[in-house]
Amino acid sequence: MFYKLPRFNYYRVTSLNEALKLVNELEDFKVVAGGTDLVMDLKIKRYIPKNIIDISRVKELDYIVDEGDKIRIGALTRLQEIVDSPIIREKAYVLAEAVNQMASWQIRNMATIGGNLCNASPAADTAPPLYVLNAELKLVSVEGERIVPVTKFFHGPRKTELKKNELLAEIIIPVEKDAGASAIKLGRRNAFTLSIVAVATLVKVSDNKFADVRVALNSVAPTPVRAPSVEKALIGKEVSLEAVEEASKLVVNDIKPISDVRASADYRREMSIVLTRDSLLRSLERIGLKLGGEE
Amino acid sequence: MALVEDPYALLEKWLKAREFIVVGKGIERADAFDKAIGKARFVEDYFDKGVLFVKQVLSEEPHAILEGIDYSEALKIPKVVGVFTAQDIPGENQVGYALPDQPLLAEGKVRFHAEPIALVAAEDIDAAFEAVERVKVKYKPLPVILDPLEAMNRTDVLVHEENGSNIAFRTKVRKGNVEEGFAKSDVIVENEYRTHHQDHLYLETEGALAIPDFEGRITVITAAQYPHLAQSIVARVLGIPMSKVKIVIPYLGGGFGGKDDEGPLVAAKAALVAYKTGKPAFLMYTREESLRIHPKREATIIHYKSGATKDGKLMAIEVKIIHDTGAYTNRGPFILWRASVHASGPYYVPHAKVDGYCVYTNKFPQGSFRGFGNPSVQFAAEAQMDELAKKLGMDPVDFRLKNLLRPGQTTITNQLLDHSVGIAEAVEKLAKKMGWWEKRKAFTEYNKRSKRYKRGIGIGVAWHGISTSRGVPDWSNAYIKIDKDGSVTVYTGIMEMGQGSPNSSHRQIVAEVLGAPLDVIKIVFGTTDAPDTGATHASRGTSIGAIGVLVAAAKIRERLNKLAAELLNARPDDIVIANGKVYVRGNESKSMTWQELIKQAYARGVDVSATGYFFLPKGKFDDAKGQGYAYPAYSYVAVAVEVEVDTYTGRVRVLKAYPALAAGRIINPVQVEGQMEGAIAQGLGYVLMEQFVFDEKGRVLNADMTDYVVPTALDVPVVEKPVYVEDLFKYGPFGAKGVGEMALIPVPAAISNAVSHALGIRVTRLPLTPENVYFMIKKK
Amino acid sequence: MKISFTLNGRRVEVDVEPNEVLLDVLRLKLGVKSVRRGCERAECGACTVLLDGKPVYSCTILAPMVDGRTVETVDYLASNGELKPLVEAFVKVGAIQCGFCTPGFLLTAYSLLRRNPQPTVEEVKKAIEGNICRCTGYQKIIEAILLASKLYAEKRSERKEG
Known part of the structure; x- marks a missing residue:
């Protein structure tokens, strides 16, 4: 009631392909995953986008997979799922440890790991553990995909390696032994x-x-x-x-x-x-x- | 036999009670269930379609001449109904509580950033937002003055030109001869202390819904702490009689004093729009507005010198208190008075000199907040006590016990305390119960071994005058009626903001005195339909507010005893009424039910309604010397805390808190515990994390809950069950004194003394954020 | 745009602007007043609701994001008996003062006890870190949640025996 969000066109997608097509076609948009950062940024007018693309239902990006020597985390995995995941707790505990200290339960139930990274806050709390785990990020677009080290992802406050038509799809964590x-x-x-x-x-x-x-x-x-x-x-x-x-x-x-x-x-x-x-x-x-x- | 109607006699009679039906028990609150299931209604819940939405235009300058307000563009928005400025106020714009220095809407100039200038009313929310953007205010900026010390010494920049100085108000206390006192002292300690602002951060922001009624009447549903004050401010602003203004205060999402200051003003703003447009109007502060606009806990600079003899007797204090009152005095003079007359702490001091200064700056005003000028001055006083004890080589508690006030002694205003002074006993019991002396030694030993983590234990002891200060009139009142079916309705101006007095203690007092069952007693609170009961502030909801409730109930009880005596053929003094049963003492077979008794009262012409008015007797007070009768009684409190400081990061953890309370009769121990625990948490927040950050123009940089941080469940310590000393107050209901504010007052003192113990460094400045503590250690 | 979701056990359809947040839709359009506006910045927990059974802040959720999903508030869970032990415990131990934050706490506590029927004190504190209470100092709230955990257990064993 008291924070007037800017008017925008709302697009909801349910598959990664749809999402990639939209980010390729649309101009002046923001992507919403969990929304816990973006909705606040809309409220304080940090962004006044014409379009909002809601990718929160792209189920194919919500997973934690153990591949032995690496763990793959879908970008839309909720923070609380990371805290609770036996895979993460066993093989990349430092990430669960950091995420458990982030925000509150209510926020961790909505916010996604991809959202925390793409928001590119200097205070992003998923970044330090991912940095020390030498995590890599899979960025995808209609043109294909590329893998970048997480340490190359941030360019500045609110600025990332993502090209306009790219989305962060996955976080790949090499499992460190000993x-x-x-x-x-x-x-x-x-x-x-x-x-x-x-x-x-x-x-x-x-x-x-x-x-x-x-x-x-x-x-x-x-x-x-x-x-x-x-x-x-x-x-x-x-x-x-x-x-x-x-x-x-x-x-x-x-x-x-x-x-x-x-x-x-x-x-x-x-x-x-x-x-x-x-x-x-x-x-x-x-x-x-x-x-x-x-x- | 004539019926007793004299309130003094009735209070005395019930003060003597030694056995209780419900008083002293942890009876569940009447409002708890509705609140749990979300049914309780707060101001915003009454906002609905068809109600005008009001938004405020706030000053973008901290200090400027208002050269013009152009809202023609705003009026072009179709759904905008009007824009209202000081010019549109039909009555008076002047709403200052203590001094006539504060406008409802800025007039001529603005004196702090975010000062309200105009009100925009629209038929929908979006239009109101847009209209605010289109109001163009022309400012001629003036030099900004933010530091109270600078403000005191300058006359070239004045926040209020008409005052001729930035010193808005002064207080003085002069007892004995301080020169003589210091000459007789063997040890002298002198320090300067600083404390900062605090926001109440009630979860519900300020709001009001004003509804124009028939015959030019107006009803305002508002978040205030004193319906009759809101009524008088609304009437004054609109220029109409008070009888045409009705105030309804629903449940409040917290008050802590803040809504006592801002509540009537929000009500008046909504009422102004409703009055001018003839339509219901709703105004609610956003969190950001609430943080920027409403008055805060005082920020202070306190210079404190104290002396004691080598056998540990306090001899003299000399105190200079400077309050940064911001752009307006609001209740600043009252706050300063309270700080000044409490400056010694609850100790006997033969020689005292206190000077208080309330100073204007270009910041938000200072205002009422749990403790009201007292937490800051007790922080200074208690730091002095620890430092004196250290110099004397005495234990801090032992030193305090030598000096704590006892019945028959005088305060620094030379007020004789003839009864209800239980603090020495409370501190002694507390220290024994918690093992103070052993812990103090153990922590000192621990610190010798531990390099990084240092532990400390500290105590803060405080007092707090009940009712208004000096000769300012204070009274209680309530109206009780009993319906034919035996149900009892109590009308009181005391309201419900979480403290629980209407829904717990008032009900218990009525059940105790009338003997009616709890479930037939309904309290109608927070309304101008009730007699003026005074404000729900100053810990007076029960201590003063319930006097009227008790007196009204006692009057009816006298009549009912007489009636029952006739019906049961016994003497009135032998009639027992308890839990809805009426019988003769010693012969329970002669009995009837509460409902039968009331039916008989109606049949036999016994009035079962009564007003309980009580005017508090007060003595003389000489303002020029600050000497005389300051308060009818004082509540006393002590809080001891254990802390651990991480010296590498500066982080302070409060591990445990131990409270003790000498506040007369404890009517409901569960509710009192709740007040103690809540006050300790709020005090802890103030000391460890809460603070405002200003820029060079006095703009608040952290006006949201992201950056104004308050304690979470993970920040608060375990609070032990309080130690009670029930030092009955002769005019209090069953001897009760005030509770609500108490446990917050000594918390800054307790935590900072514990940190000082842990680190061996005297804390003189709040807050104790990790950063401040870290650099304090580093400097050493 | 029209969205439809299950609110408190019933399908509702409501016309919203995409830039509205769930909190406003619930309070202003659907009359659910137990969901409270405290900060609107995802900081206080007063606006907590259960979304598909999990506690979330309704002030940070765009209305269209709940389309097709399930939202529950205190009124409903209290009326169908689900919250009874929690309500009883909060009332009994004195965990309620102003009551503005209470519905949010009950929802968070309810979710906690479903996930973890016998939490430790530390687990309770961690679960409610996102709900601010300015009145109680949390002690009695924590006590109430621990008591409710016992009351739920009693209820479960009664059900088994019955």
Whole structure:
């Protein structure tokens, strides 16, 4: 009643082909999946599209499939389904862990993983876990499909790799063996809040040396980011609390936080270090390496 | 034998009751079921087709001369019925509660961003939205003043030119001789404290539906906390007699004081449109408007100096309180008065000097909010107590126990407290029950071992005067009638915003006094059809509001006892009426039912209706010195909390809260627990996360629930069952004092003292967001 | 455009604009007043309804998105007895103050107890994180949901025995 949404033409599709045809033909449109972000953006007039394409009933994009060495998630999979999925919990727990800290149950029942990615908020909470899982995205159009790494998907706030006639169809997650991963979010309260910073990390260790390290953050740059400085500093190093703490400090080289109503840039910078540290320690703990540091 | 009708005698008689039928029990509320199944109706539920939809045109400037309002383009929209500005007000535009400084609609200039300028009325919602966009307001911007300290010292920029200063109001308290007090002190502590605004964030925003009636009458269904105040404001704005205005307050989706300020104004705006158009008109604030417009909890700067002797006796306090009252004083002077006379905390202090300043700035006004000036000043006072204790090498609770007010002592206004002062006993019981001393030691030890996580335990003790301050008149009233079938209807101006007084305590009091069964008692609340009962604010719904209910019921009970005595052939004093059964004490075979008794009353000419009016006796108060009788009684409260601080992130977790209450008789313990738990959560939100972010022009940057964050179920601590000391108040119904605001008041003090304990750093500034705590630690 | 969906057990057909949200359709067009407008920004939970049995915010759902689907609100689930244990528990423990948020809480709690009939305190808190209550401090709401879980269990065992 109090927020006047712009007038638009509404198109509902039930198959991916229909959807692709429409995005190919129409100009000036927005795609609605769960709607939890888009309807808000329409309310605050961030977008005033002429057309809305409702893809929420494209059932063929709602799935979680375990293919052994990879998991495929349809872009229209609801966030709560990801939290509840035994497949995700077993093979990509860090994603379930991050998604469970997103929004509220009511929102997770509507919002989709594809929607969270395509909305391209700097605070997208599905991004850090997908970054550290080296996930890939399948983008489709009437012309065909292409696969892009999730780290190449975000171009800026609300800007993505998607061409005008493309849709995100699937998220492909390689299953990591012997890796520890974790996701931590810091907000202004304990629940249901936008991130001040969120971090996900993934580590592999062999011979007590870091064999692989992946660190990703949101809310500290125009897009979610990986933290190569931290990763490079650790790979090949002996696993120790000191190494983790020293390397975590380097995260400031990989981020460009701003001040806004939620937090100052300084605080975000400092918290990026703390959360990176905490998440790395937790990830190590998940592969049986408890280094302390929680004194 | 003459019937007793004197309210003093009736109150005294029932104060002596020692056995109770329903008082003191956790009786279920009368409204709970309807609320659970969604049947309870709130203002917006009455909005329907055919009602004009009203939208406000809000100022885009924080401080500017209004050079013109051109709404000709808006009127061109077919479904737009009218646009109304200050010019169109038939009565008075002036609606200031404490001082005549506030217009209903801006006139001449605007003084804060989002100040309402005009009302647009249309036959449909879309047209109203479009019309607002088309109203062109011409502003001549003026310099903006946001900092109250700057505002106090400048006269070149004035929020109100006619006042000649940005200081709107001053208060003073002078007791004893502070120089002498400090000279006798062995330790002195001096600090500056700052607190911030808080929004009520009731889930239902402000709204009103005004319906023009026959004979020029108007009925307004509105979200207000005092029907008769809304009535008088509507009458004043429309220039019609109060008798032509009827106010109905349905269920409210929360009030917390905010709707006491804004409620009458929303009612007046809707009424203005209805009056001018002759059509029903509906205005509801959006969440964004609510956050931007309605008055907030005061933001303060408090300079506090206190001294004590080495054996732990408080000697003197010197306090300077500055309230940022924003663009209008609203109830600012009353809020400042309350802060000033409570500045000592509930302690005996022989020498006190308090100066209060209510200062204009170009922000939203300060207003009524649970605690009313008190949480901020108790925060400062209790921080001082902890710091004094530290300097003296004493435990904070032990130090407090040496100084807490006891019967026979005087307050800083030199008011003698002759009875109903149970706080020392309450604090002692609480500390023992929770194991304060052991915990304090254990946490101190824990912190020596723990590097990252630090634990703290802190206490806040507070007091809160019941009723209006100083000599400001206050009264209670209610009307009760009993129908032929024995059903009882109570009419009260007290309304229902969640606090439950009409639907729990009032019903229980009537059932107790009349002896009628609970299920025949119906309370009609929140209406000008009832006698003026005063506002549902200041924790007075039961403590003051129910005095009238008790007196009216007691008058009828006297008559019924006399009648039953005649019918049962016994003495009136031996008549028992309980749960609908009427019998003779000691001889239950001589009995009749409630319904029979009422039937007989009708048959034998006994009046079973009564008005219970009670005017609170008050003593003298000297405003110039701030000395004298400040309040008829005080409620007292203590809250202790355990916290854990993550020093790496600055995040504070409140693990547990322990409340204690000395608020006279507890009429309904379940409802009182609900008030305590809710107040603690609201206080926790204020301390840990809630804050407004302004830009350099005073515009609020977080006017939505995405960025004005309040506690969720995952943020609140376990609240233990309260410790009660029932220090009966002689004029309270069964000795009850106020409860609603109480537990919020000491929460800022309790949490910040616990955080200070955990970190070894004195907290002087709120809020304790992770960011603020983190940088506080880093600075150290 | 016309949409039709199952509202509280009955098929309804209603004319909507595509840019309307479900909350407004329910309140303004279909007279369902138990669904409350609190923030309109998917932040408070007062407008919670069950969509195909799951709690969602009706303020963020475009009206055409519910075409052909099932929407349930408190009025219905209370009238058919489904909510009885929850209503009883909320009333009994004093979990209701202003009552504005209560229908939303009942729907969320109802869904939780269907998914997880014996939740822990932490599970209850997590489930209701998206419902804001400004009056109660949540303690009695949590207590009521745990009590309702017992009452539902009693009802189930009665049914089995009966």
